[in-house]
Amino acid sequence: MSGDAPSQNVVTAWARLIRAQRAALAGVEADLKQAGWPPLGWYDALLELKRSANGALRPLELESRLLLAQHNISRLIDRLEAKGYVERRPYAADGRGQLVAITAAGRALIKGMWPAYRAAIQRHVGAKLRNEAEADQLATLLGRLIATEED
Amino acid sequence: MSGDAPSQNVVTAWARLIRAQRAALAGVEADLKQAGWPPLGWYDALLELKRSANGALRPLELESRLLLAQHNISRLIDRLEAKGYVERRPYAADGRGQLVAITAAGRALIKGMWPAYRAAIQRHVGAKLRNEAEADQLATLLGRLIATEED
DNA sequence: TCCATGTAAATGCAAGTGCATCTATATGAA
DNA sequence: TTCATATAGATGCACTTGCATTTACATGGA
Numbered sequence: 174m175s176g177d178a179p180s181q182n183v184v185t186a187w188a189r190l191i192r193a194q195r196a197a198l199a200g201v202e203a204d205l206k207q208a209g210w211p212p213l214g215w216y217d218a219l220l221e222l223k224r225s226a227n228g229a230l231r232p233l234e235l236e237s238r239l240l241l242a243q244h245n246i247s248r249l250i251d252r253l254e255a256k257g258y259v260e261r262r263p264y265a266a267d268g269r270g271q272l273v274a275i276t277a278a279g280r281a282l283i284k285g286m287w288p289a290y291r292a293a294i295q296r297h298v299g300a301k302l303r304n305e306a307e308a309d310q311l312a313t314l315l316g317r318l319i320a321t322e323e324d
Numbered sequence: 325m326s327g328d329a330p331s332q333n334v335v336t337a338w339a340r341l342i343r344a345q346r347a348a349l350a351g352v353e354a355d356l357k358q359a360g361w362p363p364l365g366w367y368d369a370l371l372e373l374k375r376s377a378n379g380a381l382r383p384l385e386l387e388s389r390l391l392l393a394q395h396n397i398s399r400l401i402d403r404l405e406a407k408g409y410v411e412r413r414p415y416a417a418d419g420r421g422q423l424v425a426i427t428a429a430g431r432a433l434i435k436g437m438w439p440a441y442r443a444a445i446q447r448h449v450g451a452k453l454r455n456e457a458e459a460d461q462l463a464t465l466l467g468r469l470i471a472t473e474e475d
Numbered sequence: 476t477c478c479a480t481g482t483a484a485a486t487g488c489a490a491g492t493g494c495a496t497c498t499a500t501a502t503g504a505a
Numbered sequence: 506t507t508c509a510t511a512t513a514g515a516t517g518c519a520c521t522t523g524c525a526t527t528t529a530c531a532t533g534g535a
Contacts, residue, residue, distance in 0.1 A: 177443055182459035183450040184442075187348070189466035190449070191368075194345035195391045197338070197469055212491095217342075232514065240346045245492065247515055252491095269500045269513040291335075292328055298341070299334040301468050308333035314462040315340035317452050318348055383484065396522065398485055420483040420530045 190318075197297045204293035210286050211256075214239075218249055219258060219283045222275040229274035231264060258282055341469075348448045355444035361437050362407075365390075369400055370409060370434045373426040380425035382415060409433055 179187070202213055210216075221238050222228050230238075236246045250273055253259040258279035264270035302308050330338070353364055361367075372389050373379050381389075387397045401424055404410040409430035415421035453459050 177446060179442060179446040179450040180456060180459060182456055182463055183453070184445060186453075186459050186463040186466065187445045187449045189463055189470060190341075190345050190348060192391050193466040193469035194341050197341060199391070233512095240343050240350070242493075243514070244494080244516080247513095248491080251515090264513095267501075267513075271514075291330060294335060294338045295328060295330040298338045298469060299330040301471065302334070302337075302465070303468070305331060305333055307465060307468070308331060308337050310461060311465040312333055312337040312340055314453070314458055314465070315337060315344040317454070317458070318344040318449060319340060320452065384482095393523075394484070395486080395524080398483095399521080402485090415483095418483080418531075422484075 200297035201290070201293040204296070205286070205289060208289045210289060211282070213290075214241075214249060215253060215258070216283055216286050216290060218253065219275055219279045222259065222273065223280060223283060227274065228280075229262070229272040231270050232273060233270070235273065253279070351448040352441070352444040355447070356437070356440060359440045361440060362433070364441075365392075365400060366404060366409070367434055367437050367441060369404065370426055370430045373410065373424065374431060374434060378425065379431075380413070380423045382421050383424060384421070386424065404430070 198213070205211075205213060205216075217239055218235060221235060222230055225234075232243075232246050232250060235241075235250075236243055239246070241249070250259060250261065254261060256278075257276060259273050259275055262272040262274055264272050299308070302311065349364070356362075356364060356367075368390055369386060372386060373381055376385075383394075383397050383401060386392075386401075387394055390397070392400070401410060401412065405412060407429075408427060410424050410426055413423045413425055415423050450459070453462065
């Protein structure tokens with residue numbers, strides 16, 4: 174898969190990657206919204222925090238896990254903080270940094286959202302695949318695209 | 325793959341779908357921008373028009389092919405029209421509708437962009453896959469997600 | 476014909492995003 | 506220590522997107 178021109182299969186995969194994500198994301202977002210929940214990005218960010226030691230991460234770390242730009246992380250945290258789902262704490266080891274910690278309200282939010290989110294994932298992704306092997310294959314192949322040999 | 329709860333493989337595939345697209349799209353957009361080209365969405369829209377009979381499509385059709393929301397299509401056409409890459413024509417068969425046609429400048433634009441776009445696709449997608457079979461598999465699986473059994 | 480209802484596309488406004496820049500702290504060389 | 510440079514995160518501004526609504530035309534029934 175080297176060389177400077179992509180094969181037809183690669184171009185097709187690229188085009189479908191864009192559209193499949195667009196379709197799935199729009200579907201899931203719409204389902205969540207209809208059920209009265211906040212945007213998906215809030216869930217994803219809170220989940221990363223919850224999974225981390227002490228329920229906290231530095232914005233920089235959140236950035237690399239969510240693959241969002243720095244200024245977008247900064248403002249996402251603003252919104253989550255304004256609603257009381259996270260709190261910013263100073264980061265002792267580096268005065269420039271900070272720690273973003275999930276609050277009890279944040280934990281409650283993702284817990285409450287999960288059933289609806291889970292159902293939406295199943296509807297817009299799971300139900301379109303034929304079997305577990307396909308899901309596994311898809312996850313594996315997408316994993317290759319994420320692997321960071323970037324730059 | 326039925327039922328209401330997604331398997332772990334499905335959840336993983338979902339999470340990676342979001343991130344893989346985000347990473348690949350950001351990478352390709354950055355490459356194009358650095359080379360001085362307009363956003364990717366312009367290319368995609370113009371390509372759909374170029375491939376169509378008479379180089380024209382109704383906005384409604386463009387919407388379903390690009391999987392963008394109606395108002396976004398409307399404004400994308402505004403921008404393309406302002407730069408002279410497309411033109412809006414009345415649609416005789418339905419007075420509410422219109423036809424959006426690619427211009428000579430539009431054709432020249434996508435022709436000029438393709439080498440840079442192609443190289444970016446190869447760098448951010450092709451180079452990360454191991455062989456043609458993987459590209460083909462990925463395209464096939466993503467195709468399942470796009471297939472419209474929606475609603 | 477007239478009107479209620481439906482559909483294609485545009486638009487005002489709010490919210491989110493990209494971009495460049497700014498502030499504050501950290502690090503390393505002189 | 507001092508200063509140049511680098512890094513973490515915030516922010517002003519322009520542009521894009523989402524959402525609701527509006528406008529214009531189409532369609533079908535009374």
